[in-house]
Amino acid sequence: MGDEAVPFDDRGLAYGDGLFETVLVRDGQPVLWQAHMARLARGADRLGLPMPAAETLNALPGRAEGGLQVLKLLVTRGSGGRGYAVPDTPRPRLRWRFSPFAPMPRRWREGVHVRLCHLRLGHQPLLAGIKHLNRLENVLARREWQAPEIAEGLLRDQQDRLVEATSMNLVWRRHGRLETPCLTACGVEGTLLSTLREHLPIHACDAGIDALIEAEAAWVLNSVQGAWPLARLDDAQGGCLKRWSMGTEHRQLQRHAQALLGYPASALGEA
Incomplete structure (x- = not known):
């Protein structure tokens, strides 16, 4: 084999x-x-x-x-x-x-620059959540940028609701509440996200880009890279929609993610 x-x-x-x-x-x-x-x-x-x-x-x-x-x-x-x-x-x-594999501790500490993608994900509830082999939507979305400073692209559905990043899930903290997009119609349910939800109250919801603009903190995450906090969000044309300064509100979820993956908390720049 x-x-x-x-x-x-x-x-x-x-x-x-x-x-x-x-x-x-x-x-x-x-x-x-x-x-x-x-x-x-x-x-x-x-x-x-x-x-x-x-x-x-x-x-x-x-x-x-x-x-x-x-x-x-x-x-x-x-x-x-x-x-x-x-x-x-x-x-x-x-x-x-x-x-x-070698992780990227600098992205854990300093956060990442992400952008919205033009591509919209189609709905297929039968395939939602699973990691099937047909990833053409993600391939086409990833073709939308080549700039090395862009770490990820955020994907929405046909109704402009947030779904995920091209290879990571998305979580944000808004008004003190942890939220993540609902994945019943499309998107992949990541194993780090699902495990974090067993430890933290992360609420699935239907939300558009306004939720991220209102958020005190946001992250993209998966079971290999861990949780990267968002430092800057651009629209699909490259215009800046939001900047975040790294602070204590970014670290709680990261600490849980680091522990689940076996990465040291010291890599977050904390004592």
């Missing part, structure tokens, strides 16, 4: 018919593993895919070399079927690869 080539007729290659997970592995120990496996199982149920054997999946992180690695898992429906019709008895194909 591993990262060997897939055949031309693999349905993941042809149709995006499959799922993936990206897992932080620290000295052979996977971080938020149960949350990743739970999301993979939800995705398999939605797509009607048999899950790979648990013992096969659970053995993979131990193959990593020491230090920080990122394990990317791909599960496709395999080959077979005629056109879009799925095979009567799918034989899923599992592939994986490890890559060395």
Whole structure:
């Protein structure tokens, strides 16, 4: 298995018919593993895919070399079927690869510059929340900027409601209340976000860009990079909509995120 080539007729290659997970592995120990496996199982149920054997999946992180690695898992429906019709008895194909990883502490400390994307996400509740292989919307959104100072792009839906960043979730604090976009129609439910919601009162809501402009603090986050506070938000044309100064209101959520991922609190610049 591993990262060997897939055949031309693999349905993941042809149709995006499959799922993936990206897992932080620290000295052979996977971080938020149960949350990743739970999301993979939800995705398999939605797509009607048999899950790979648990013992096969659970053995993979131990193959990593020491230090920080990122394990990317791909599960496709395999080959077979005629056109879009799925095979009567799918034989899923599992592939994986490890890559060395180094986080970006400066972004934790100083915050990041983000922008709104022109692209609007379409609604498909059946696919909302899971990490399926068809990520063309995210690819097109990421093509909208090349400037290295822009760390992420924020995505909205057809009704201009905030959804997520191109590869991260979005959380903000407004009037003392932690909020995150509702992901029932589109977007990916990140494992760091879902785990943080077990520890902090983060409320899902439908909100537009005004919510971010009113926010005392905001973050983009995922289970590999951790939580980056927003320092500046631009519109899709590059005009500045909001600036934040890093302060104590940015650190509470970050401290929880750091602890969940095993990153030191000292990297936030705190004593």
